[in-house]
Amino acid sequence: MSIEVLDPGPLSTLQDLGRPGWAHLGVARAGALDRGAAALARRLAGGAVDDAVVETTLGGIVLSVRRAVTLAVTGARCEVRVGSRQVAHGAALTVPAGSVVTVGPALDGVRSYVALAGGIAVDPVLGSRSTDTLAWVGPPRLAAGQVLAVGRPVRWPEPPAAVVVRSREAVLRLRPGPRRDWLTPGAWEALDGASYDVAPDSDRIGLRLAGPVVERRAGELPSEGMVLGAVQLPPSGQPVVFLADHPPTGGYPVVGVVEDADLDLCAQLRPGDPVVLRTG
Known part of the structure; x- marks a missing residue:
């Protein structure tokens, strides 16, 4: 076939x-x-x-x-x-x-x-x-x-699926990352409930967010390993959520990690869609 x-x-x-x-x-x-x-x-x-x-x-x-x-x-x-x-x-x-x-x-x-x-x-x-x-x-x-x-089928098809209706507002839950200490005092707390828009240059590599600047200390890190869902913070202060095609290493601090259960939602967010972050 x-x-x-x-x-x-x-x-x-x-x-x-x-x-x-x-x-x-x-x-x-x-x-x-x-x-x-x-x-x-x-x-x-x-x-x-x-x-x-x-x-x-x-x-x-x-x-x-x-x-x-x-x-x-x-x-x-x-x-x-x-x-x-x-x-x-x-x-x-x-x-x-x-x-x-x-x-x-x-x-x-x-x-x-x-x-x-x-x-x-x-x-x-x-x-x-x-x-x-x-x-x-x-x-x-x-x-x-x-x-x-096309390969050979292995089992019978299943009945139709229930229609999934997604909320207009996306909520991404964050856990503290290994470089949370690179944030300025109060910056992590300010992320709870912060609203962003999905940036136009988002792709399979990363979901780029545009909105309030997250304050971090100046400087760079040596490249270190990245994981799926890592939230990297470049000098612009605009968070980037790493998705399936992300690079294995990066030099910006990973200040948070998106809950695994919320990553599928990132795949369906369009440029301009609103995103709310939760750290609690």
Whole structure:
């Protein structure tokens, strides 16, 4: 079985669970940015827990199905069409051979996930089929005319998922980071309830926040290891939340770490969306 990419949209990549354990060689984890949405798509389509899925960014993707396949689209709400017929978002769909599947632009959120029964069958790089957009380790970004093999399904599809309605206001909970002592007195307390907007240059590497300046002492640190969700504070005083494709090391102080349960939300925040930080 195979599918052809007719239009990849602005940025579509392949993502699985990522490649943890290579940071000591300078290789990022990568993997689906909205892990919950990707996992749901796999379950709905009848895929395995580590199947590679397609992650789209804002603009969707158009695929041509060469043989009948079961698929599911989750994540950012969007219009899904098989030919001219609109079909359900968040449900397993059996698509006939020769069909054109259109995953439209995100109506809210940023990233949609397309899972196919059997998963996308590409050769792993360092144990993962995820695309790292910082170092471009793994499969290249999807391109028009590219043909992707689909593996053999392992189980039956699941019933449709409940619709997830996200609040307009995002709340990110922070735990103190290893360099909290680089903050000036009272700066950590001032972060509790502080409001920011998502900056336009946010991507899979980091969620950049624009708003109140967080006061920190002057100077630089030697490069040190970074973890998923680390909140780094550059001299501008504007926080950056490291996401799946973050560099393994950095020289700015990590003053906090976002709770793991809140990281999927970061994947769906658009430039200009409001974000409230909580430290309590």
